[in-house]
Amino acid sequence: xxxxxxxxxxxxxxxxxxxAVVLVGLGMTIGAAIDPRAWLLGGxxxxxxxxFLAVLSLSSGDQILLAASRARxxxxxxxxxxxxxxxxxxxxxxxxxxxxxxxxxDLAPNAFATGRGPHTASIAVTAGLLAKLxxxxxxxxxxxxxxxxxxxxxxxxxxxxxxxxxxxxxxxVFLRGLIYGDRTGRSRRYSGPTRRAPAQAQMILLLIAVVxxxxxxxxxxxxxxxxxxxxxxxxxxxxxxxTRYPEGLARAxxxxxSDTSGPLAVAxxxxxPMYIVNPFKKGLDAWxxxxxxxxxxxxxxxxxxxxxxxxxxxxAYYKATSRPFPIKVQDESLPVRPxxxxxxxxxxxxxxxxxxxxxxxxxxxxxxxxPCGLTLKVPPNYTAGQISCPRCGRRLVVAQSAAGAD
Amino acid sequence: MMVxxxxxVVVLVGLILYVIGxxxxxxxxxxxxxNAWSQIDVQLKRRHDLIPNLIExxxxxxxxERQTLEAITQARSQAMGARTVGEAAKAEGALGQxxxxxxxxxxxxxxxxxxxxxxxxxxxxxxxxxxxxxxxQNYNDQVLFYNNRIQMFxxxxxxxxxxxxxREFFEVEAPAERQVPTVSF
Numbered sequence: 001x002x003x004x005x006x007x008x009x010x011x012x013x014x015x016x017x018x019x020a021v022v023l024v025g026l027g028m029t030i031g032a033a034i035d036p037r038a039w040l041l042g043g044x045x046x047x048x049x050x051x052f053l054a055v056l057s058l059s060s061g062d063q064i065l066l067a068a069s070r071a072r073x074x075x076x077x078x079x080x081x082x083x084x085x086x087x088x089x090x091x092x093x094x095x096x097x098x099x100x101x102x103x104x105x106d107l108a109p110n111a112f113a114t115g116r117g118p119h120t121a122s123i124a125v126t127a128g129l130l131a132k133l134x135x136x137x138x139x140x141x142x143x144x145x146x147x148x149x150x151x152x153x154x155x156x157x158x159x160x161x162x163x164x165x166x167x168x169x170x171x172x173v174f175l176r177g178l179i180y181g182d183r184t185g186r187s188r189r190y191s192g193p194t195r196r197a198p199a200q201a202q203m204i205l206l207l208i209a210v211v212x213x214x215x216x217x218x219x220x221x222x223x224x225x226x227x228x229x230x231x232x233x234x235x236x237x238x239x240x241x242x243t244r245y246p247e248g249l250a251r252a253x254x255x256x257x258s259d260t261s262g263p264l265a266v267a268x269x270x271x272x273p274m275y276i277v278n279p280f281k282k283g284l285d286a287w288x289x290x291x292x293x294x295x296x297x298x299x300x301x302x303x304x305x306x307x308x309x310x311x312x313x314x315x316a317y318y319k320a321t322s323r324p325f326p327i328k329v330q331d332e333s334l335p336v337r338p339x340x341x342x343x344x345x346x347x348x349x350x351x352x353x354x355x356x357x358x359x360x361x362x363x364x365x366x367x368x369x370x371p372c373g374l375t376l377k378v379p380p381n382y383t384a385g386q387i388s389c390p391r392c393g394r395r396l397v398v399a400q401s402a403a404g405a406d
Numbered sequence: 407m408m409v410x411x412x413x414x415v416v417v418l419v420g421l422i423l424y425v426i427g428x429x430x431x432x433x434x435x436x437x438x439x440x441n442a443w444s445q446i447d448v449q450l451k452r453r454h455d456l457i458p459n460l461i462e463x464x465x466x467x468x469x470x471e472r473q474t475l476e477a478i479t480q481a482r483s484q485a486m487g488a489r490t491v492g493e494a495a496k497a498e499g500a501l502g503q504x505x506x507x508x509x510x511x512x513x514x515x516x517x518x519x520x521x522x523x524x525x526x527x528x529x530x531x532x533x534x535x536x537x538x539x540x541x542x543q544n545y546n547d548q549v550l551f552y553n554n555r556i557q558m559f560x561x562x563x564x565x566x567x568x569x570x571x572x573r574e575f576f577e578v579e580a581p582a583e584r585q586v587p588t589v590s591f
Binding site for chain 1: 438441449526529530533537541543544547548
């Protein structure tokens with residue numbers, strides 16, 4: 001496990017440096033293309049941007065990502081089982097502090113973890129995930145996210161996401177500016193006689209800049225995606241190790257893959273690699289996909305047999321993909337435990353209703369059960385102390401909602 | 407002469423730095439083991455705190471299961487009054503079995519299973535049982551790291567210099583406890 005964290009830290013630094021080189025190189029070429037003397041200025045501006053983004057993502061990257069995914073912080077009362085499972089996995093991983101728990105109001109089942117490190121981590125899951133998975137499956141998904149925290153993936157994803165976004169924006173702005181600026185640039189070209197001599201060199205520089213601007217984001221993305229796929233496998237292996245029950249995660253992935261709720265509305269190009277499965281579900285080819293194929297992940301988890309360990313996972317990975325496992329691992333083999341039946345699960349028909357109720361709870365709705373059997377869902381802005389049951393007319397006392405601030 | 411002196415000093419300083427590094431790592435690992443152990447205690451205490459509520463809720467519904475309920479209460483007071491680690495382990499094992507039996511019998515009481523309060527308690531109980539076994543699992547993992555470090559060369563030299571002792575794994579005595587209780591709802 002320690003060698004794994006070490007490799008992850010090393011990869012993070014490599015990516016961090018490569019992103020910096022790509023960004024500064026891009027700035028320098030663009031600067032030189034605009035004016036041959038401006039290459040240093042371009043590089044400096046890019047370096048400044050890189051520094052600014054690094055500081056921003058280190059100080060509040062997790063909050064930005066959570067806000068961008070419209071995740072709401074919740075208390076234990078909203079979903080006790082989720083809290084319990086997160087706490088169980090925190091204990092199993094020996095994390096110093098339980099991550100903060102967020103719920104995303106979406107029916108598409110998905111989850112992600114973010115934060116700087118084990119002390120400041122957060123886990124966000126969608127309402128759809130909670131409604132559709134049983135306890136063992138939820139445990140598998142949460143264990144996968146806790147593994148991301150344990151392996152220090154979360155900081156890397158936050159940093160890389162912001163950096164990749166910056167490279168994308170810079171090259172896009174330059175390329176669009178070129179197309180747009182060509183119309184207005186004609187008059188400038190004849191403005192001074194001194195500009196005519198280096199015109200040919202200028203053209204070559206411009207060409208190089210265009211090539212770099214086109215290639216840089218592609219290169220950055222390829223590197224990012226390759227490392228991010230590898231991290232998904234490692235987090236799966238970690239989840240099997242933490243739960244001692246790979247079947248739970250395998251079933252969860254199966255359910256998520258066969259879900260028909262459509263893509264996750266709040267996900268975008270920069271946040272997609274954070275999620276446990278690709279939120280877009282498009283048939284992208286293997287090179288540009290942020291996630292390994294789900295069927296392959298399930299196959300590996302199912303072929304672990306009766307022991308879970310990173311070594312066993314690496315063997316199963318080799319058998320399923322006939323590629324060697326990207327990281328050399330060593331640890332003890334650990335026995336698998338029997339699964340436990342699901343606890344508080346309703347029948348499948350009620351699942352969407354359950355998810356909707358959960359979203360209401362997140363918003364501070366109060367649930368009153370009338371003795372006649374009806375459940376009243378009282379919105380947070382209802383301030384009267386009593387409400388009458390629409391079916392039997394009984395007066396029911398409405399407790400003041402604490403979460404109903406908005 | 408000067409050169410030899412410099413080399414000796416450099417080697418000595420390097421050696422001291424290495425020993426400090428290994429020592430600090432061993433202390434960190436030992437603290438993690440202790441911390442994991444205290445986590446087991448926290449979860450066992452939580453189990454004890456849950457039981458009175460559980461019995462209170464179940465009592466009204468399970469008139470014919472007085473024995474099962476009494477067994478739990480008795481096992482709990484024995485576990486809480488345990489003086490030695492061995493005693494505690496045995497009593498906690500018995501308590502775990504009594505709780506597993508209780509959760510089996512709940513199957514026969516649909517009214518109880520429909521009680522919202524009881525359902526919440528049942529989730530808490532199942533989760534506490536999980537937390538106990540995960541805390542145990544983590545403790546054993548930490549002991550494994552720690553023991554490997556103090557037995558492997560060359561860190562074992564530093565370990566024996568400062569008297570870092572090997573730790574025992576938490577093995578569960580009762581074979582029934584060894585398998586996670588299959589709690590069925």
